[in-house]
Amino acid sequence: MTAQQSDGSVDRPERSDSDSASDPEQLRRGELLVVWGLISGIAALVLCLVAGYVSYRLSRKAHIESISRYNRVVSQQLVQSLRQAGKRASTPLTTKWIMERWNELPRSDSSVYMCLIDRDGKLAAHSLQPDKAGSDVSGIRLTDSSGKSQTIPDLLNAKTDWVGENTNLRGKRQIAAYTYSDELEGLVVIHTPAETYEADIRSAAMPWMFGFGIATLGLVPACVIFTSLAFRFYHKTTREAQRHLKDQFVELEQFYRAAPVGLCLVDTQLRFLRLNETMAMITGIPIENHVGKTIDEISPDLATHVEPIYRRILKTGERELNHEFSLRDSSHHDRWSEYRASYHCVRAGDGPISGVSMVVQNVTLEKTADQERAQHALELAHASRLNTIGQMVAGIIHEINQPLSAISNYAAACSATLANTSTNSDSKINDWLDKIGQQAVRCGEIVKQLRGFVRKGDDSSEFIAVNDLVRESIALATADRRYPDVCVSTDLSEPSPVIFVCRVQFQQVIVNLLRNACDAVSHIASESPRVVVQAAADDKHVVISVTDNGPGVDPDIRSMLFDPFFTTKGEGMGIGLAICKSIVESSDGRLWEETPPQRGARFCIELPLAPR
Known part of the structure; x- marks a missing residue:
């Protein structure tokens, strides 16, 4: 006979291999x-x-x-x-x-x-x-x-x-x-x-x-x-x-009762036939009070989630896996727990369906860990964006100084003209004021783009035209004028494909790939450095590629490109491509590197098209 230990585990009886065989x-x-x-x-x-x-x-x-x-x-x-x-x-x-x-x-x-x-x-x-x-x-x-x-x-x-x-x-x-x-x-x-x-x-x-x-x-x-x-x-x-079968049944019964997941069996009328201690803890009612009663009589909240699935399985005989739902904690009514359940029909041989079994697992800790990992990923991505902005800050200051200097010059010209009241220069003053306004708007656009790029916590998805996303990312990547000699061009399909993603996160991906490509071609002396951003779509996916004519990727390091903290640059943290890969994969996409027909490197992003 078997015995159940105090921790719920089952102590199996000792049986020689010769006897059991x-x-x-x-x-x-x-x-x-x-x-x-x-x-x-x-x-x-x-x-x-x-x-x-x-x-x-x-x-x-x-x-x-x-x-x-x-x-x-x-x-x-x-x-x-x-x-x-x-x-x-x-x-x-x-x-x-x-x-x-x-x-x-x-x-x-x-x-x-x-x-x-x-x-x-x-x-x-x-x-x-x-x-x-x-x-x-x-x-x-x-x-x-x-x-x-x-x-x-x-x-x-x-x-x-x-x-x-x-x-x-x-x-x-x-x-x-x-x-x-x-x-x-x-x-x-x-x-x-x-x-x-x-x-x-x-x-x-x-x-x-x-x-x-x-x-x-x-x-x-x-x-x-x-x-x-x-x-x-x-x-x-x-x-x-x-006798041996009876011993095995006792072992199975005690394992059933001590299982760390909820197990239950209901008949075709959705009445409980049997269940284990874990399932009773989920509903907060003793085992003996379940048998013969319907799910709705025991736990109306649980019935709301599982009864439609039970009825569908009794009708079709098809199993249901990984159904997730939330229930109020039976011991702490101010808390909610997350559960994942799988359902299977029960029948004798080829006979009619006699009931449905359910396996329920408490995944609250798993869900909490997933949320924490997602939050850490957002914070890491935000830190990466701040790091990118830190590298761009000198160029951005220079870029903003230009319109500010123009504003200062146009304002001084207006003041001098107004001091000389004998000169009829109203048209010039109006033209200068218009240019002052344009330069101010330019400063505002630069600041707006940067503020959106470094904004923290905005990870909501939206419908985005791929062509607009590419153009916005190019504007961000070249905002600091750090690569004045690099020619960045596009080859985008029309009409623009539409995807359902987080705008800020995918701006970060494309900006990272663009700046890596610009870094790779910025030291080419024999030919003009260029970077081409392409977007092409089929019936289900769109592929965005960033191609440069630089020296390409060393085959010895190709397998480590997307590893965290791996870098070939003197500065930087080595987390850019790793973050890009995690962002793309979180949207059911792929990110990979390949060698173009001529020379250089090409990084490709494949994403599913937004549902129509």
């Missing part, structure tokens, strides 16, 4: 012994019966052949007597003379009789029934062992002999030997009735039948004893197997 083997051996005992007994009986029958048939055949030979010999002796008498002209061949010769011959049985058939197929004489003389017997058919059939006229016409077993006109079986006689121009026939030779056959076969009967009586008890022993062994092994 021999139970099924002994059960199969007992089944085989029983089957072989029954088969042996039946086979012995059948064998005795078959042997007896075969012995009887062989004895019968041998006796019939013996009688047939005797009848043929007798008929031939009579014909020989007729032939010798015919040679002596003084001896008349009358029926009386032939009967006298017949009576002189030795006979094995008084029931054997002789007939004479004339050339017209009629009885000329009958040794036992003389009054039958003149009867027409031409209709008697004679069939030999090969199946060939012929009549009395056939024998007369062919002047041939015949011996075998046939049936006379009265329907009685007999062994007859037909011998043709030229002197009579007819047939001499010797008959042995079936009653005579069948009795002899039974007498001859009786010792054989008696011997086989004795053998059968000896085999049957032996088979019964063997089968009884086999049944006893089978019964013993069956009891051992049942």
Whole structure:
């Protein structure tokens, strides 16, 4: 028997490997012994019966052949007597003379009789029934062992002999030997009735039948004893197997009760049939109060989530996996717990569905950990953006200083012009004021873009045109004028594909790829450095690629490109590509690097198109 420990684990009983392995083997051996005992007994009986029958048939055949030979010999002796008498002209061949010769011959049985058939197929004489003389017997058919059939006229016409077993006109079986006689121009026939030779056959076969009967009586008890022993062994092994099965059931039952996940089984009316302690803790009600009650009676909140799925499974028989829902904690009503459940229909073989089983797992800690990981990823991405802004700050200051200097110059010109009131320069002043406004707007746009880029905590997704996203990212990446000699161009498909992503996060991805590409081509002296951003879509996905004509990626480091904190630059944290990869994959996309046909490097982003 098993025992449950205080921590809920199940202490399995010690069982040797030989015992656990021999139970099924002994059960199969007992089944085989029983089957072989029954088969042996039946086979012995059948064998005795078959042997007896075969012995009887062989004895019968041998006796019939013996009688047939005797009848043929007798008929031939009579014909020989007729032939010798015919040679002596003084001896008349009358029926009386032939009967006298017949009576002189030795006979094995008084029931054997002789007939004479004339050339017209009629009885000329009958040794036992003389009054039958003149009867027409031409209709008697004679069939030999090969199946060939012929009549009395056939024998007369062919002047041939015949011996075998046939049936006379009265329907009685007999062994007859037909011998043709030229002197009579007819047939001499010797008959042995079936009653005579069948009795002899039974007498001859009786010792054989008696011997086989004795053998059968000896085999049957032996088979019964063997089968009884086999049944006893089978019964013993069956009891051992049942005991072993009972132990396994106890172990399974205790494992079921102590399982760290909620387990329950309901019938077709959604009434609880059984459940374990963990499931009872989820509902906050003892196990014994569940059985026979519906889910709605036990926990209306749980029924709201699971009853529609139960009814669908009872109707379709299809399983449901990884269904997530929230429930108020049974012990702390101000808390909510997250659960993940799987459902399977229950049926006996191919029979109808008898219920549904449910496996429930508390995933609150897992969900909390996922949220914390997501928050850490957002913070890391934000730190990466701040790091990028830190690298761009000098160029951004210079970029903002230009419109500020222009504003200052235009303002000074306006002041000087207004001081000289004699000059009519209203049109110039208005033009300068317009340029002041344009430069101020330019400063505001730069600040707006940077503020959106470094904003923290905004990870909501929205429908975005890919072409707009690419142009905004290029504007951000080149805002600091750090790469004035790099030509950044686009090759975008029209109309623009639409994706459903977080704008800020994917701006960060494209900006990172653009700045890496610009860094790679900024030191090329032999040809003009260029970076091309392309976007192409098919029916399901859009691919955004950033291609440069730089030196390309060293094959030795290709496998480490997306590893955190790996960098080939003198500055930087080495987390840019790792963050980009995690952002892309969080939106069911892919990020990879490949080598273009000429030279350089190409980084590709594949994203699913937004649903229409």
